[in-house]
Amino acid sequence: MIKNNQLHQTSIRKANKARIFNEFKNYGIAVFLLILFFILWQFATSSSFERLIPKPSTIVQTIIDKWPLLATNSKQTLFEAVVGFLIGTSTGILIAIGFVYSKKFAKSIYPFLVFLQCMPLMALMPLLVLWFGTGLASKVVLITLATFFPTVINVVQGLISLDKPTIEFMETLNASEMQIFWKARVPFSIPYLFTAMRVTVTTAILGAIISEWLWATKGLGAVIVLAMFNAQVEVLWASMALATIFSLLAFSLIVILEKLVIPWHISNQE
Amino acid sequence: MPAVEINNITKIFSLKTGPVTALSNISFNVEEKEFVSVIGPSGCGKSTILRIIAGLLKPDEGDVSILGVTPLEARKQRLYSFVFQDPIMFPWRNVLSNIEIPLEVLNRNERKQYAGRAQEMLDLVGLQGFGAASPNQLSGGMRQRAAIARALLMRPEVLLMDEPFGALDEINRDKLNLELMRIWQETESSVVFITHSIEEAVFLSDRIIMLSPRPGTVAAEINIDLPHPRNIEIKQSEAAFNYATSVRKMLNQITLDALLVESGVN
Numbered sequence: 269m270i271k272n273n274q275l276h277q278t279s280i281r282k283a284n285k286a287r288i289f290n291e292f293k294n295y296g297i298a299v300f301l302l303i304l305f306f307i308l309w310q311f312a313t314s315s316s317f318e319r320l321i322p323k324p325s326t327i328v329q330t331i332i333d334k335w336p337l338l339a340t341n342s343k344q345t346l347f348e349a350v351v352g353f354l355i356g357t358s359t360g361i362l363i364a365i366g367f368v369y370s371k372k373f374a375k376s377i378y379p380f381l382v383f384l385q386c387m388p389l390m391a392l393m394p395l396l397v398l399w400f401g402t403g404l405a406s407k408v409v410l411i412t413l414a415t416f417f418p419t420v421i422n423v424v425q426g427l428i429s430l431d432k433p434t435i436e437f438m439e440t441l442n443a444s445e446m447q448i449f450w451k452a453r454v455p456f457s458i459p460y461l462f463t464a465m466r467v468t469v470t471t472a473i474l475g476a477i478i479s480e481w482l483w484a485t486k487g488l489g490a491v492i493v494l495a496m497f498n499a500q501v502e503v504l505w506a507s508m509a510l511a512t513i514f515s516l517l518a519f520s521l522i523v524i525l526e527k528l529v530i531p532w533h534i535s536n537q538e
Numbered sequence: 539m540p541a542v543e544i545n546n547i548t549k550i551f552s553l554k555t556g557p558v559t560a561l562s563n564i565s566f567n568v569e570e571k572e573f574v575s576v577i578g579p580s581g582c583g584k585s586t587i588l589r590i591i592a593g594l595l596k597p598d599e600g601d602v603s604i605l606g607v608t609p610l611e612a613r614k615q616r617l618y619s620f621v622f623q624d625p626i627m628f629p630w631r632n633v634l635s636n637i638e639i640p641l642e643v644l645n646r647n648e649r650k651q652y653a654g655r656a657q658e659m660l661d662l663v664g665l666q667g668f669g670a671a672s673p674n675q676l677s678g679g680m681r682q683r684a685a686i687a688r689a690l691l692m693r694p695e696v697l698l699m700d701e702p703f704g705a706l707d708e709i710n711r712d713k714l715n716l717e718l719m720r721i722w723q724e725t726e727s728s729v730v731f732i733t734h735s736i737e738e739a740v741f742l743s744d745r746i747i748m749l750s751p752r753p754g755t756v757a758a759e760i761n762i763d764l765p766h767p768r769n770i771e772i773k774q775s776e777a778a779f780n781y782a783t784s785v786r787k788m789l790n791q792i793t794l795d796a797l798l799v800e801s802g803v804n
Contacts, residue, residue, distance in 0.1 A: 433622045436594050440620040442613045443643045451642055455630055532629040532672065 352411020360419025415468035422464035426457025541728035546600035559753035583754030619689035627673035634669035659687035
């Protein structure tokens, strides 16, 4: 039986290798298409057009030339996004736990949550600036509001996804409500939290930039507004490119974290 | 003292369509070191009985005791283990650590009594070498073996098994029946075994409790006087076959009677 198991392991390893190669092939095509796209863009942009759509090389050059300016402002934006994301996610988790353990709480809070979710948050921004000032606070509040709703919805789903036999199993072990929560409910809900974070991490960066459009003096959003008024198209593009790269990196970070924290989950096995 | 004592249990479920009597006046005992199967057509409340014994459901009338104490007290004293149809493995734990889940509710001192015990149980159920594997890498039959190992971890006096092999194919089920007999003969706890497989019930049991459906009542008790230890020869013996045939006849009669009552033909 042990020998069989080893044989089995080698064939699993072989299958894994084949799978990784296939995946690489797929990514290879994507990378090739992306490079092709940038090459076409580089050569298709005529000089008359370049006022509005600069060549990729110009955008890269701008990022290099304006690096000190872009770097300080990016730092500001990322700081706001990270703080807002962390507060939004943790508030979301706490409210989700409240939801699952108190029907009364769920029923009384849920309408407000839906109300908040339906409110166009961008329209709320001027009010937030009036209430919390033009500094960090108003931005963090906006990002928190934008990120915590998806967190609540997903984590609630995760916490109630524990099936009845598992609960009964834990009960027959004489496990307390707390033990069932920590040993079973929480681990089973973590994949759902990651689903939420994949969405909210990009929302946080978007929220940070947009909230900087109003009265902000620092941040990528402020740079974008200033560049627009000064008709510095290449700075606009450079900021946009950076924001996209940050979002991509943040998203990838969550995906990598997911593979590390919940390697057992189905989404990480195929 | 009987291992499990069931006195006049009645259970009524209130459904949207109105109250339904699931069990009516059920009484039977399971003696120490006895293997009792509960069999009956679907909807006769087999699983409900087991859940009442385990204290997962409360009966509307009657009472249950395990070795003289209430189900909840028995749970505290770890007198029984429950094996579900689903093996219930936590995918973030390896197989060995899944077998150790029951230890999670104990304090450090209590845990010491069971040091090395999980590995022993793993060996007992024939999963040596699979302790570090993920439960996802195991077949359904192997996962159920692990679930049995986990149920035996704390040396329970009573094993409550709710169609543990119900989701397996017949070949695997036969194999695990033989394995269960071998394991049970080593542990000698009392077993209440829910099944809808006649051959399984005959081969495993000292006694079969047959239930009739809607509401569930005890229709018959059949002693299975096959010799111990039960092995493949006994499984294939004429005596076992004859028992299975007579149980099948009785079950068919019960199902037919129930159908006639339901359709109003008396």
